[in-house]
Amino acid sequence: MSRRIAAPIASRLANRAGRTLEFLWSAWAGFAALFLLAAVWQAGHEAYGPFILSSPQDVLSAVWRLAGDPKAWSLATLTLQRSLTGFGLAAVVGVALGLVAGYSPATMRVAAPLITVLIGVPPIAWIVLAMIWFGGSDATVRTVIVVTALPVVFLGAAQGIATRDRNLDRMARAFGAGPARRFLTVGLRQTTTTLFPALTLALGTAFKVAVMAELLANAGGIGGALASARTNLDIARALAWVVIAVSLLIAVEYTLVHPVKGEVDRWRRAAQPWGVKR
Amino acid sequence: MTALSIDALEHAYLGRSVLKDINLTVKTGEILALVGPSGCGKSTLAHVAAGLLDPKSGRVRRRYRRHAMIFQEPALLPWATAAQNIGFGLRLARVPRRDRANRIAEAAAKVSLEAGDLTKYPVELSGGMRQRVAIARALAVRPDFIYFDEPFTALDVALRRRMQDLVISTCAFAGLSGLFITHDLHEAARISHRVAVLDTRGAGILGYRHLPGAPGERSRGTGSPQHSPAIPCSAISTTLTRGRSHELRSSNAGRTRGADLPLGTGVR
Numbered sequence: 001m002s003r004r005i006a007a008p009i010a011s012r013l014a015n016r017a018g019r020t021l022e023f024l025w026s027a028w029a030g031f032a033a034l035f036l037l038a039a040v041w042q043a044g045h046e047a048y049g050p051f052i053l054s055s056p057q058d059v060l061s062a063v064w065r066l067a068g069d070p071k072a073w074s075l076a077t078l079t080l081q082r083s084l085t086g087f088g089l090a091a092v093v094g095v096a097l098g099l100v101a102g103y104s105p106a107t108m109r110v111a112a113p114l115i116t117v118l119i120g121v122p123p124i125a126w127i128v129l130a131m132i133w134f135g136g137s138d139a140t141v142r143t144v145i146v147v148t149a150l151p152v153v154f155l156g157a158a159q160g161i162a163t164r165d166r167n168l169d170r171m172a173r174a175f176g177a178g179p180a181r182r183f184l185t186v187g188l189r190q191t192t193t194t195l196f197p198a199l200t201l202a203l204g205t206a207f208k209v210a211v212m213a214e215l216l217a218n219a220g221g222i223g224g225a226l227a228s229a230r231t232n233l234d235i236a237r238a239l240a241w242v243v244i245a246v247s248l249l250i251a252v253e254y255t256l257v258h259p260v261k262g263e264v265d266r267w268r269r270a271a272q273p274w275g276v277k278r
Numbered sequence: 279m280t281a282l283s284i285d286a287l288e289h290a291y292l293g294r295s296v297l298k299d300i301n302l303t304v305k306t307g308e309i310l311a312l313v314g315p316s317g318c319g320k321s322t323l324a325h326v327a328a329g330l331l332d333p334k335s336g337r338v339r340r341r342y343r344r345h346a347m348i349f350q351e352p353a354l355l356p357w358a359t360a361a362q363n364i365g366f367g368l369r370l371a372r373v374p375r376r377d378r379a380n381r382i383a384e385a386a387a388k389v390s391l392e393a394g395d396l397t398k399y400p401v402e403l404s405g406g407m408r409q410r411v412a413i414a415r416a417l418a419v420r421p422d423f424i425y426f427d428e429p430f431t432a433l434d435v436a437l438r439r440r441m442q443d444l445v446i447s448t449c450a451f452a453g454l455s456g457l458f459i460t461h462d463l464h465e466a467a468r469i470s471h472r473v474a475v476l477d478t479r480g481a482g483i484l485g486y487r488h489l490p491g492a493p494g495e496r497s498r499g500t501g502s503p504q505h506s507p508a509i510p511c512s513a514i515s516t517t518l519t520r521g522r523s524h525e526l527r528s529s530n531a532g533r534t535r536g537a538d539l540p541l542g543t544g545v546r
Contacts, residue, residue, distance in 0.1 A: 167353045173330055174347035175367040267357045271401040
């Protein structure tokens, strides 16, 4: 009995280890792209001088100096916390509303123009409004993130439900599933195709908007640090903060979004065995 | 004993009547094939009978315990392995988790799926394998009635025959009742105990045809002589085709409705 159970567990672990290694191995392509960017950056630095564009090496040493400074850590954590809470809020509300709209065409028809309006209003206008409402606080940054990221998540979830395979719904119904179980067993899973790209986009937006809102609302965090670097005309430090913000985004994306996506999309990889690159 | 009876059923789609005056019974232990030209509402009738659609009027009485359905496209969950797909109905039927593995293995064995295939995802399986998984999923819930909604239309000839044999051995010989929707008369003649013909416009059942012998014993007449059917399928098909071409197109289609179609009056 124990052997019958042990065998699948061992094979499952081996399978998972294989997938993890393959994922890590694919990072080489990412590094290649980053080094290419660094080369172009270095060329720009050599053409225009350090005052316009600091060299990648100077920026990295600035990052290193900041990494040893506890104050910098608290600034980065503040931005990280604001982006993640804003993103979480946008994700929860956006997914909930999107699912409702996906199932109800009437809701979708009412929501679509509102979404267009939300997308059309520039984030900077929301920053101005949120500053008046909440001052230079977390609430300002979060509000702007939610307002900018919500439409993307909403559309992703609604699209996933609206374009679901009706045959699967019918099949589940034939096997006696009521509306709630059809949604849980068949509908929800199908939203991932459109929802995950939307969530990745929303996460990126959350970080960008957080830094921008902090800079304009003078609310501290990485945005605040960028503002002070600008005042001091310290290009290396400004770029160092940009590098830190991007690294935070990459870290969150690859520890939060991609593992979940990999788990959910396992079946897609089944059609794409080792060594087959697309 | 009737497993399914449909009385004076009418169904309309967007205000247009699709099915009208449908009276149909399926006896317990009988596979009834429902044939008719495409677009006459066969599938709709099966969906109404299975409770996937609500009829406009009329009655559907289901006297079986549990039904399952096999669709034209396998309708497998792409993110679930073959075993998980077979277990889908069990999950919905709230079969305890510890019993599911045995039931899945039992159903997979009936349709000759190997253990190695059970861990594969539908994208890794061939068309025939996918349909086998769909059949296993239906059998796993241990139904006493199965709806077949043109299940083998998309398969090639050889594969279709193998799948028909599978249905004959697992359903027709296992005492299950069923409603088999098809537009292929040979398929109907191979699999069923009785054939019903639906009107082109869905206005009633034009007639029934009792087939002598047991499912699977009738062939196209090209088989070995000792297994040659008492009535060649070509005779049935000509009868049914005649019925279709004459009865369905004429306005007084109700003339022979409900009566058994005469045998051997085929136009030659």
